[in-house]
Amino acid sequence: MGQCYQERYTIPFDQSDVNGKLKLSSFLPYLLSLSGRHSAQLGRSDKKVFETYGLLWVVTDYVFSIDRLPSFSETIRIETKAVCYDKLSCQRRFIVQDRQENTLLQVEAYFALMDFKQRKLVRIPDGLLAPYEAVQVKKIRRSAVYARLEKAQRATYPIRYTDIDLNGHVNNSVYLDWIQDALGFAFLKHHVPRTIQLHYSKEIMPEKAICSEWLLEGLTSRHQICSEGQVNAQAIINWEVI
């Protein structure tokens, strides 16, 4: 089930990190633009959803399973489909493969619809998802449980103007940058993520600074992004030494 869409993509220089590996935070906007092209092909472009309903899709959760991060100038194949949906959210899967059709990584993205004016999540309109041929379920299951971190380490980041997107809030890809970055250059140069679970709970508006808090135990790091005493996002990452 699920109407599939696919593209090939070659990893550009600016999406490669100092190790020559794909920067996940800059890959996320690419995945979302790809899902946008899929939706447009099905007559469900973001523009149409906005003009018809005054709604926009926002990501509430990501789950990454990574076998190998693709490298600079490597050509990959990305396949995506909407897997299932319930009253409030939709689960989309991205599968990234190399030229030999080995699966490099898989991303589950969970979307919800936000009313642009009221900044509130709303029920998915009847029929909107029909062309995706996804399975309707009673409730989409999410596995991660995010406890609020206590006595965490902290790093402060100013929000850059370019972190704000057309929706008027911090783009969801920036959170992953803040989350990973807090662990420091030396750690990131010698570790790669194997799984990432990321949950967004509250959008961040311009002109604030944020706090990226973390606790590292063995090869598992737990994270939260906070601003003005509120938790905006939480994450759990399992790492491997390289």
Place this chain on the structure above:
Amino acid sequence: MGQCYQERYTIPFDQSDVNGKLKLSSFLPYLLSLSGRHSAQLGRSDKKVFETYGLLWVVTDYVFSIDRLPSFSETIRIETKAVCYDKLSCQRRFIVQDRQENTLLQVEAYFALMDFKQRKLVRIPDGLLAPYEAVQVKKIRRSAVYARLEKAQRATYPIRYTDIDLNGHVNNSVYLDWIQDALGFAFLKHHVPRTIQLHYSKEIMPEKAICSEWLLEGLTSRHQICSEGQVNAQAIINWEVI
């Protein structure tokens, strides 16, 4: 003169700012990847230059002339060519046009070759630039004079892991982000740059914070990026109210 190369490009969501206008700092890597494709077509790929000489192209200056910034989802045409070169540097021009062939912006980029191991600029090897059919000149002229700023306003930015590129230093596009960002959200939301002159004098390595300093007089802002008491880059921007 000058062997031309061109591509069409549609501005994606993640390269659009809160006003729906092109983010120049994220457009720069795209321009450089495009110039890389041009060079590869002429048998002068970055990989070949590195493998043959142990050298890599770095940008020393940019000069932007902007009539109108393209908008989210707008399709543009980008034409580039190497204009001229001297012993140490090469001037490349990018012209961006809309569908009606109006020139939206022009970017002059000045490149030099850096020895990867010694981190020093070196003379351009004989014959390397021949396929570009650019004009050889005695000395490339640069117009801007950058005085060191005194009593400037300052903003501090942590260097993010993702600011570092495969060359092991802060990517040149990040400087423009820091430079513009220091002026603040309210200013940037209501102003667009008309001209930008940007000069890089010293690369920035990982694990430091930088200072983005600026002075705004009328609609002209002067900037410098500093780390450890040294000036790494300077810029002059002329703005227009929107």
